Structures are given as C-alpha cells and as structure tokens.
Amino acid sequence: MSEKQLMRGSQVIAEAAIRAGCRFYAGYPITPQNEMTEYMANAMAELSDGTFIQAESEIAAINMVLGASTAGVRSMTSSSSPGLSLKQEGISFLAASELPAVIVNTMRGGPGLGNIAPSQGDYFQATRGGGHGDYRSIVLAPASGQEQADLTRKAFEYADKYRTPVLILVDGMMGQMMEPVIFPDPIDALDLPPKPWILDGAKGRPSRIIKSLILNTREMEDHNWKLARKYENIAREITTAESYLTEDANMVVIAYGTAARIAKGAIKRVREMGLKVGLFRPITLYPFPSKELLEMSRVVKHFLVFEMNTGQMIEDVRLSLEGRSTIHFYGRPGGIISTPDEISKEISSIYYRQHLEEE
Amino acid sequence: MNIVENFDLYAPRLVDKEEYFSAGHRACQGCGEALAIRMMCKALGSDTVIVNATGCMEVVSSFYPTTAWNLPWIHVAFPNAASVGAGVEAGLKVLRRKGKIADRDVKTVCIGGGGGTFDIGLQALSGAMERGHDMLYACFDNEAYMNTGIQRSGATPFGASTTTNPAGRASSGKGEWKKNITEIIAAHGVQYAATACHSYPLDFMNKVKKAREVKGPTFIHCLAVCPTGWRIPSEACIKMGRLASETGIFPLYEVENGKYRMTIKPEKLRPVGDYLKAQGRFRHLTPEDIERIQEKVYQEYNKLQDKVNNLHAWSELK
Numbered sequence: 001m002s003e004k005q006l007m008r009g010s011q012v013i014a015e016a017a018i019r020a021g022c023r024f025y026a027g028y029p030i031t032p033q034n035e036m037t038e039y040m041a042n043a044m045a046e047l048s049d050g051t052f053i054q055a056e057s058e059i060a061a062i063n064m065v066l067g068a069s070t071a072g073v074r075s076m077t078s079s080s081s082p083g084l085s086l087k088q089e090g091i092s093f094l095a096a097s098e099l100p101a102v103i104v105n106t107m108r109g110g111p112g113l114g115n116i117a118p119s120q121g122d123y124f125q126a127t128r129g130g131g132h133g134d135y136r137s138i139v140l141a142p143a144s145g146q147e148q149a150d151l152t153r154k155a156f157e158y159a160d161k162y163r164t165p166v167l168i169l170v171d172g173m174m175g176q177m178m179e180p181v182i183f184p185d186p187i188d189a190l191d192l193p194p195k196p197w198i199l200d201g202a203k204g205r206p207s208r209i210i211k212s213l214i215l216n217t218r219e220m221e222d223h224n225w226k227l228a229r230k231y232e233n234i235a236r237e238i239t240t241a242e243s244y245l246t247e248d249a250n251m252v253v254i255a256y257g258t259a260a261r262i263a264k265g266a267i268k269r270v271r272e273m274g275l276k277v278g279l280f281r282p283i284t285l286y287p288f289p290s291k292e293l294l295e296m297s298r299v300v301k302h303f304l305v306f307e308m309n310t311g312q313m314i315e316d317v318r319l320s321l322e323g324r325s326t327i328h329f330y331g332r333p334g335g336i337i338s339t340p341d342e343i344s345k346e347i348s349s350i351y352y353r354q355h356l357e358e359e
Numbered sequence: 360m361n362i363v364e365n366f367d368l369y370a371p372r373l374v375d376k377e378e379y380f381s382a383g384h385r386a387c388q389g390c391g392e393a394l395a396i397r398m399m400c401k402a403l404g405s406d407t408v409i410v411n412a413t414g415c416m417e418v419v420s421s422f423y424p425t426t427a428w429n430l431p432w433i434h435v436a437f438p439n440a441a442s443v444g445a446g447v448e449a450g451l452k453v454l455r456r457k458g459k460i461a462d463r464d465v466k467t468v469c470i471g472g473g474g475g476t477f478d479i480g481l482q483a484l485s486g487a488m489e490r491g492h493d494m495l496y497a498c499f500d501n502e503a504y505m506n507t508g509i510q511r512s513g514a515t516p517f518g519a520s521t522t523t524n525p526a527g528r529a530s531s532g533k534g535e536w537k538k539n540i541t542e543i544i545a546a547h548g549v550q551y552a553a554t555a556c557h558s559y560p561l562d563f564m565n566k567v568k569k570a571r572e573v574k575g576p577t578f579i580h581c582l583a584v585c586p587t588g589w590r591i592p593s594e595a596c597i598k599m600g601r602l603a604s605e606t607g608i609f610p611l612y613e614v615e616n617g618k619y620r621m622t623i624k625p626e627k628l629r630p631v632g633d634y635l636k637a638q639g640r641f642r643h644l645t646p647e648d649i650e651r652i653q654e655k656v657y658q659e660y661n662k663l664q665d666k667v668n669n670l671h672a673w674s675e676l677k
Contacts, residue, residue, distance in 0.1 A: 027523070029474070029507035037510065038522045045529035054511055054523045056478035057438060113413060113436060206499060
C-alpha cells in the first residue's frame with residue numbers, strides 16, 4: 001500500500017494503471033481527460049519498460065492498444081465521449097478477437113461535440129457494446145478517487161482473465177476532483193502470468209493467429225455463443241453494487257458515479273428529516289446488478305433513478321425490476337451538475353406524494 | 360505621406376473594410392491564428408462557406424450565445440473538416456446546376472489547426488484533394504494541440520517541449536521532425552499550394568485570393584504563432600512569425616501548377632538560434648541540439664531552393 005496521497009482523479013487512474021502493470025498507453029488529446037495522457041507521458045518515460053505513444057487520432061490509439069495487447073502487454077487508452085465514438089471499431093475488434101484492454105471514458109456533454117462538462121450520456125454506448133456486432137464490454141463506474149484506484153487495478157485483472165475489453169466510465173467531475181487515495185502495491189509487469197496466445201514469433205512452434213473474420217456462418221455462430229457464455233460467467237462472477245442505508249428504506253435512489261456521490265449527499269439530508277431513503281449504486285454497469293435490485297424490490301416499492309442524462313440506466317432498472325416496483329426518474333443532461341439540495345427536494349417530493357411517511 | 364496615418368484612404372484599396380471575423384472573441388492575447396483568420400476572411404469576401412474543424416478557433420469564436428463569425432460557418436468534429444467541406448461544395452454545385460440557388464461563385468473553405476490537419480484530419484484532407492473538390496483548405500498551424508493544453512502533434516517541431524513530450528530528465532522535447540504538410544499536399548498535384556504567415560499580411564492575403572480563384576482544390580499552410588503554447592510574450596507574436604521566415608525554419612513560398620516560387624525571400628538567413636532561443640518551449644535545448652536543428656533547416660531550405668530553381672511549371676513540360 002502507498003502513503004495517502006491527494007490526487008486528481010485522471011491522474012489516479014493513470015498511476016493505478018501503472019501499478020497494475022500497464023506498460024503501454026496510447027492517447028490522443030481531448031478535454032476533460034488530458035491530465036491522464038500527460039501523466040502517462042511522464043510516468044512511462046520514468047519506467048525502463050514503459051511505452052507512451054501520442055497517437056494521431058483516437059482510432060489510431062485504440063488500434064495501437066490492440067496491437068500492444070496482441071503482443072501480450074497490459075495496455076490502456078483513454079478519451080472522452082466523442083473520442084470514444086471513434087474508438088468503437090477497435091473495441092468491437094478487441095471483443096471479437098478476445099484481446100484484453102482497458103479503455104477509460106471521461107464522459108462529457110453530448111451528442112456531437114457537446115461540451116466538456118460532466119455527463120453520463122454514454123451509458124448506452126458503454127453497456128450495450130458500443131461498436132457493431134454481438135458483444136459487451138465490462139463497464140466499471142467508480143464514484144471516488146479511492147475507487148478509481150481500486151477499480152483500475154480490477155479492470156486490468158478482468159481484462160486479462162476474461163480476455164475482453166474493460167471500460168472505466170467516469171466524467172470530468174471524477175477526473176478533475178482531488179481526493180486522498182491509497183494505492184495498492186505495484187505489480188511487476190514481468191511477474192504477471194504468461195499469456196499463451198500472444199503473437200511473438202513462431203520459431204520452434206506452430207504459429208498462432210488472432211482474428212475476428214469468421215466467414216463460415218456456423219463457426220461465427222459458435223463464436224458468438226462462446227462470447228455470450230463468457231458474458232454470463234462475467235455476470236456471475238464480478239457483478240458489484242453498493243447499498244447505502246437501504247436496510248430500513250422504503251424508497252431507494254439508484255445512481256452511479258458522480259450522480260451517486262450527489263445522491264449520497266441528498267440522502268444524508270433527507271435522513272435528517274426522518275425520510276427512510278437509501279442508495280443503490282451499481283459499481284459494474286455491465287454486468288448490471290439486476291439480481292440485487294430484484295431482491296431489494298421485495299420490500300422497496302419506490303425507486304428513483306437519478307442520472308446525468310435523459311434516462312439511460314433506467315432501462316436496465318426496468319429490465320431488472322420486471323414491473324415489481326414503481327420507478328421514478330430525475331435526469332439532468334448536458335453537463336449540468338445537480339446539487340444534493342436539488343436531489344433531496346426531488347426525493348422528498350416523491351416521498352410525500354406517495355405517502356411513504358405513513359408506512 | 361505615411362500610409363499608416365492615411366490608413367482609411369489606402370487600406371480600402373488593399374483590403375476589404377468589412378469585418379467577417381469580428382472582435383470580442385476569446386482568443387488569447389497576441390493570438391496569431393485569430394489575426395490570420397481575420398485576414399483570410401477579408402481576402403475571401405462574403406461569398407464563402409467556412410467549415411471549421413474543432414480546435415482553438417471554434418472554441419474561442421463560438422461561445423454560446425455569441426459568435427465572432429459574420430460568414431456562413433459550420434463547425435464539425437476534429438477529423439472531418441475536409442469531408443464536410445467536400446459535402447458542402449458538392450451540395451452547392453448540384454443546387455446551382457438545378458437552378459435552386461443563384462449561380463454565384465461561393466467558395467467552400469475548410470479550416471483546421473495543426474493537429475486537425477497533420478494528424479487526425481489528414482485522411483479526409485487527402486481524399487478531398489485527390490477528388491478535386493473546388494475548395495480551399497487552410498491550415499492554421501500553431502504547432503501543437505494548444506486547445507487541449509499543448510500536446511505534441513505531427514506539426515510540432517523537433518525539440519519543442521509539450522505536455523506529452525515534456526523536456527526533462529528522460530527527454531529533451533519532441534524527438535521527431537515536423538511533417539512537411541505543404542509538400543504532402545503539393546504531391547497530390549493540386550493547382551495551388553502555399554505556405555504563409557500572419558506576420559506578412561499582404562503576402563498571406565494575396566495567397567488566399569490566388570487560391571480562391573482556382574477552380575479546384577487548393578491548400579495554404581499558415582504558420583500561426585501561439586504565445587501561450589510557445590511560451591513567448593504576447594507582443595512577440597508578429598516578430599516571431601517574421602523570425603520564422605528570416606531564419607528559414609518556415610520559408611514562405613508557393614507552388615503554382617508545379618512551379619515553386621519564394622514569395623518572401625530573406626537575403627541571408629539568420630541563425631535559427633535567434634528563433635529558438637526566444638521561445639520558452641525550446642529553452643532546454645543545448646547548443647548541440649540547436650546545431651542539429653540548424654543543419655536540418657539549411658538542408659530543407661536548400662532542398663526548397665533547388666525546387667525553386669529547377670522545377671518547371673507543368674505547362675512547360677512536354
């Protein structure tokens with residue numbers, strides 16, 4: 001463990017990646033995540049075995065990561081919303097070719113070029129696959145500096161274990177906010193288990209092939225089912241969520257990342273007023289913690305989904321609850337950062353309208 | 360009579376009095392790019408559609424709900440200015456042909472920064488130049504991704520320190536040479552390609568006017584001094600642009616139908632150290648580094664002079 005350090009979120013992810021054995025990073029400038037790229041430029045130069053490349057485009061960066069991953073090194077790229085759109089082809093190829101990679105999306109207001117303010121408008125893109133074809137990416141949504149450090153470590157572990165791209169979904173607020181962080185001990189990249197599938201020359205052994213082109217429809221079908229089974233395993237093994245003050249709650253707010261931090265503040269306020277409200281915070285957005293939510297719906301009949309968009313995660317909430325509880329929604333798209341006060345007003349207005357104080 | 364004192368008398372004959380890129384935008388103090396855009400627009404006139412790739416100019420000129428633009432203007436993503444420009448040009452052409460809009464010579468002008476042209480936009484630019492759209496692509500090159508906080512690009516010169524190529528213990532700034540974008544575009548066989556700089560206003564505006572007259576793809580590579588990113592005082596903007604030409608590190612020339620011509624030719628090149636030592640981004644360079652850059656500048660300059668002296672216009676080649 002490191003000493004406690006005060007650090008900006010973007011730099012936390014970069015430092016945590018290096019400590020996780022990431023030795024290849026390719027980036028391209030885009031606000032609000034340039035601090036990550038700049039940190040990597042410096043940190044990789046300090047390492048004897050680190051490579052930093054500033055690519056000529058986001059498409060180039062993700063495909064450099066694909067190449068580095070093929071060579072067996074723990075690799076990462078980062079960008080912000082418009083840049084992630086450009087990276088989708090590469091992510092689809094990573095998923096299809098079963099190559100590990102970590103991709104950070106510091107979301108900003110969209111669509112189009114939008115703005116550079118914190119937003120959660122890329123939930124659909126991240127959790128539904130994003131690129132073309134029948135695939136999913138693991139999506140992790142940290143909500144604090146410390147969690148950015150911990151989940152970055154996990155992201156690399158998941159990527160290698162499942163040989164699949166892992167997305168870390170944050171926003172400008174998470175990226176710019178400075179919080180105290182304790183880093184896990186660094187991993188020596190050489191100590192990582194060997195990957196028996198990498199392309200590194202074939203002297204003395206049959207050559208290996210990595211590809212995503214499968215023209216035979218039967219084989220393609222098999223490959224699709226293989227990936228689907230992998231995603232089922234992932235859902236069984238890594239799904240995580242945080243429940244906060246939910247034991248006695250008769251209403252629960254569902255939010256992730258920055259929105260969850262704001263909601264937590266709001267819940268503390270309404271608790272002081274005697275309202276029995278809790279927070280359910282998905283930490284893995286894909287796989288979505290559906291079972292946990294369904295379990296909760298046995299007692300909780302009112303959920304408020306709060307997102308910094310016009311309503312995206314709410315679809316996963318609906319799918320999870322299967323009509324068992326009432327779902328309310330509060331959204332602020334476009335880079336607006338709600339205040340805890342604003343959310344507490346929304347919570348209490350629903351709370352009293354539904355006469356939950358009488359329960 | 361002094362021409363400056365009688366500016367109102369002489370200037371209208373030289374340049375359009377109309378402001379198409381108006382004051383009040385949010386560019387940094389001493390921004391060469393904003394100045395260059397203003398001059399370019401004056402040379403283009405009002406029958407122009409500007410297609411702006413993301414970069415400093417879009418951010419500083421279009422902060423909602425204001426705009427500095429008094430020309431038709433569309434802003435698009437980083438890689439796409441030349442593609443969108445191609446669409447605009449082709450769209451206008453078909454509407455003109457069908458008689459849906461007046462048959463006027465409306466010029467499509469794409470503008471992009473160094474990164475948007477040299478790096479991410481190069482594919483689209485090459486495609487547009489190859490297909491032969493009637494458009495001017497003007498690159499305003501401030502030699503790094505300044506808008507996002509000074510990251511290196513293919514346009515960043517050798518030795519410059521940027522936030523992703525920082526000079527320090529492990530590195531002495533960018534270790535690669537700047538791409539020669541004008542040569543890349545000239546190799547597409549366009550009728551007109553030129554380098555320019557805002558520090559030579561009439562030379563620059565003449566080049567824009569020349570490019571505007573060509574019915575086909577044209578390209579201008581304008582060095583845009585960036586006091587913020589180059590770490591120079593804002594009042595040194597014009598001087599630095601002049602030094603770039605006087606030292607030969609950024610020679611001003613044009614390639615017209617295959618014929619090379621120096622439009623501003625220094626009688627004798629000043630040592631490149633005069634240019635490098637004046638800028639914070641080169642502060643860490645050792646005398647050996649400067650010597651290395653000097654050799655490269657001479658070599659490139661001589662290569663250019665060789666072309667100026669020996670290459671013929673296409674029409675002279677049988």
